[in-house]
Amino acid sequence: MYKEHILNDLENIVGKDYVSNSAEDLYIYSQDPGASLPRPVDFVVMPKKVEEIQEIVRLANKENIPIVPMGGGLTLSGLIIPVKGGIVLDMKRMDQIIEINETSRYALLEAGVTTGALLSHLNDYHPGLEPPIPDAPPSATVAGNVLIHGSGYLSQRYGDHGSLINGLEVVLANGEVCKFGSCALSDYWFGRGPIPDFIGLFTSSFGTMGIITKLSIQLFTKPKMREIVFGLLKDPKDLPELLLKVTETRLAEDVLLGMQDMPEWMKGYIFLMVYITGDSKEDMERQVKILKRIYRKAKARFMKAPQKMINIYMDKPIFAAGAADYRKGGGFEYVGAFIPLEKVPEAYERAAEISRKYGIPPTIGSRLIGGIHTIVMFFSYSFNRADPKDMENAREALHETNQLALELGGIPWKAELDGQKLMLQKMDPNYKKFLKNIKNLLDPNGIMNPGNWEVI
Ligand SMILES: Cc1cc2nc3c(=O)[nH]c(=O)nc-3n(C[C@H](O)[C@H](O)[C@H](O)COP(=O)(O)OP(=O)(O)OC[C@H]3O[C@@H](n4cnc5c(N)ncnc54)[C@H](O)[C@@H]3O)c2cc1C
Incomplete structure (x- = not known):
């Protein structure tokens, strides 16, 4: 019964074709290619628009259901397998390459754009430019990779992929949309500052702080x-x-x-x-x-x-x-x-x-x-x-x-749950307290990927 009315609400938000709670659909979302044991999932939802994500977040707050954002699901460390059940928010339909700025050298993308799609788009239409991408399978998303401080073949020269984020658009856990970086006050997504830089709140936090809907990343010229x-x-x-x-x-x-x-x-x-x-x-x-x-x-x-x-x-x-x-x-x-x-x-x-x-x-x-x-x-x-x-x-x-x-x-x-636990045991208590306070401030109902980075 609990699931039935939530299913109806989700269907009203994204359409019947893009939400499921059938066992055969949930099976694949209950695990990843790594060594983690499977864990139960209640719904998988594939939104297309930012407004849909806002509505899903409001529903999740009302019903107290966890949301786990997922890109390609390829970290291998079980980060997109819900720890406390709930909704897996599969971002793959948000797949628009919004802008390639050749002059300021960045790509503005929806969060479901894969590394393979970006690479082939650049090869076809901007052959002089290349993106920072990992050696992961091409179905990995650019967002999923930069959000975990990924790295790849340009990293020695330019830094890890988290540091190459120019800006983010985020649906916060209260349903508001907030832009971070130069895009907070400019039409150009060219950099993170010079304003207080909060982008780090969303990197390596494994979807516990908000849902990224757009991002800008730096591009580089291709060598001969x-x-x-x-x-x-x-x-x-x-x-x-x-x-x-x-x-x-x-x-x-x-x-x-x-x-x-x-x-x-x-x-x-x-x-x-x-x-x-x-x-x-x-x-x-x-x-x-x-x-x-x-x-x-x-x-x-x-x-x-x-x-x-x-x-x-x-x-x-x-x-x-x-x-x-x-x-x-x-x-x-x-x-x-x-x-x-x-x-x-x-x-x-x-x-x-x-x-x-x-x-x-x-x-x-x-x-x-x-x-x-x-x-x-x-x-x-x-x-x-x-x-x-x-x-x-x-x-x-x-x-x-x-x-x-x-x-x-x-x-x-x-790190998978076990690694996170070991880190939290060793972490400076004041860092942990800060993490907990920020988390409580942003996500008072604890709906965003609960169980990860959980400071008890
Ligand atoms: C064969 C292989 C090789 C690999 N090689 C590399 C490598 O060279 N370099 C490297 O960095 N990694 C590598 N990886 C690890 C991993 O696959 C990549 O980092 C990958 O890019 C992760 O992206 P994803 O879309 O699969 O992320 P996901 O696993 O979907 O998500 C990663 C994390 O980000 C969160 N997240 C995803 N999307 C959003 C969103 N829109 N909003 C908020 N949170 C979100 C998820 O909840 C999760 O916690 C490799 C993996 C494999 C299997």
């Missing part, structure tokens, strides 16, 4: 040429010095590192891929020479990367899913963690031990962000989705890795 300078390093302890030297050159567009036991020839090494860009062959050769010299001095071995690898990694975004699911068991999840550079060697060594302890071949990667100020690490665990024990094994490995990241002074990224 791109190449990978590949290297192998035996001892992780040599990494910090090597990375400092590489970044001092300011040549790198992206720096990816990794350790994996397969193929066999990579076992025991950390591989390093520095992406360089340029205008001419001579320009590229000059940069390769500089980097080769740095590798040599830092005890890293320059190597011509195997063509197969080049093919995978030059394709931007790379097809990361294929690489991660190497066991073909259909599942993988990683602890992402922002780690201070000085702790990266230890992170590689100890995370590899955790992998081996759980019988999973180590698959560890990292990416430099914004100079060398942040390093995001990926500790990936693959599992067989059809085997509950294997999934449980992966969850335990993830838990231990979250603990490791925190112990090393790092911060788990896009």
